Amino acid sequence: MHNNVDSLFEKLWNNYLEVTPSAVKVHELLGSTQQDDVINDHIALRTFNHEKIGLEKLAAHFKAVGYKECGEYHFEAKKLYAKHFEHSDPTKPKVFISELLVEKCSPELQTIVDALVEQIDETAVTAENFLYSGTHWQVSHETYKQLLAESEYAAWMAAWGYRANHFTVSINHLSNFETIEAVNQALKDAGFELNASGGEIKGSPEVLLEQSSTLADQHAVAFSDGEFSIPSCFYEFALRYNKPDGEIYTGFVAASADKIFESTNAR
DSSP states (O other): OOSOHHHHHHHHHHHHHHHOTHHHHHHHHHHTTOGGGSOEEEEEEEEEOOTTTOHHHHHHHHHTTTEEEEEEEEETTTTEEEEEEEESSTTSOEEEEEEEOGGGSOHHHHHHHHHHHHTSOHHHHHSTTGGGOBOSSOOOHHHHHHHHHHOHHHHHHHHHOBSOSEEEEEGGGOSSOOSHHHHHHHHHHTTOOBOOTTOSSEEEGGGTEEEEEBOOOEEEEEETTEEEEEEOOEEEEEEEOBOTTSOBOOSOOHHHHHHHGGGGSOO
16 A cells, blocks of 8 residues: 555546546646646545445545545446545545445446456555556456446446546536536636536535536547447546635535436447
């Protein structure tokens, strides 16, 4: 496991850029050329609620560098459970980890997922690079399509494995933009497609968090039966508001997160 939070995020970021080349363009658009001009609000990771690689196994890597559990979320329709974690240093990104409740899915999906998980070496899960190690299995495009018909989340996991599903620009820290509307307009003017599920802006000042996101990049995956281009990862944008006590809200809004998951849906 990493002993340094910054090196962990650097590795996660570089791994994310490999399949999300548009993220570089987003940075250029929002923060000029200074990497430091764009502050990361949070990242999200996905997994299955399998004992071997469940949410807590991913969380252990973050806890090892100073993260603590802060909130939990339920997504009934998508059959997901999630938690978010915060570092003792509030300038470090928050972490949102979700897992698919496999037992609530069809027997067919359960069989496929069990077969994928079986191929993971136990030692890989605690290895330093696990959170950005990608897939540990072979999967066919046919199987991917079968999963996609039932759960986009499961299909994405089968194709991409362990990596940041998205990074998130903190609008609060942008010098050139005040509102989420302005950010969205700049993205659209630059030719980015936004996730319009539930509206381009998810949330509101009333729930203390507004979020938007690009649609995932299309990127080639080498499946066992050929190479196919499918949705990879996306970039999210978050504007946080102060709670009545004057402290900034650091949690997540389940109704909004539910729609953000759809940024990786096939177009």
